[in-house]
Amino acid sequence: MKSLASTDVLAETKNRLLAVRPDDRARWGKMSATQMVRHLDCACDVALGARAAKPVKGIPPPVMKWLALRSGVRWAKNIRTAPELERLIAERTDGEFDALVKSAAVKIESLTTTGSYAGSHPFFGTMTAADWMRWGYLHADHHLRQFGR
Structure with a gap:
């Protein structure tokens, strides 16, 4: 199974x-490329512990984790996100697109180096x-498939 490790x-x-690219169009969902990044x-x-997100009610977490991370089933196209992240997506995105992409890339890499x-x-x-x-x-x-990448 693929993992950032x-x-x-x-x-x-x-x-x-x-x-x-900022003008990439989503194949599904409502986000723009900038919002996705x-x-x-x-x-x-959230993963790095720098932003809080409350537990979301629904399928019991152990079942949801197994389905999402271990079953091999591809994630549904329009799955929910944590409300805290939904609010951030709706906010105006400050900064240049390239800087947002670089920041996201650095944070993805940080998932592999932080303890x-x-x-x-x-x-x-x-x-x-x-x-x-695995989640990362x-x-x-x-989301990269969502934008054809």
């Missing part, structure tokens, strides 16, 4: 992110470092 997967993911950036903040992660994910509950590496790849892959 692999240097090849990390390089591939970052290259795909760096290929996103900001979403990746802010979601990494400190949030203790839990809003949907998946308790997470290990390996879980965050799947989350980025989901």
Whole structure:
């Protein structure tokens, strides 16, 4: 299973992110390319423990985590995001697009170098470092495919 723990997967993911352009159109969903990049950036903040996101009610976290991270089933196109991240996506995005992309790429790489992660994910509950590496790849892959990258 692909994970950011692999240097090849990390390089591939970052290259795909760096290929996103501000005028890229989503194949599904409502986000613009700029909003998607900001979403990746802010979601990494949650993983790194720099931004809080409350648990989301729904499918029990252990079941949701297994389905999302271990089952091999591709994520649905219009899955929910944590309310805290939805609010950030709706806000005006400050900064130049290229700077947002670079920031998101740095944070994705930080997932592989930090020893400190949030203790839990809003949907998946308790997470290990390996879980965050797997999530980091799947989350980025989901949104990069959304924009044809």
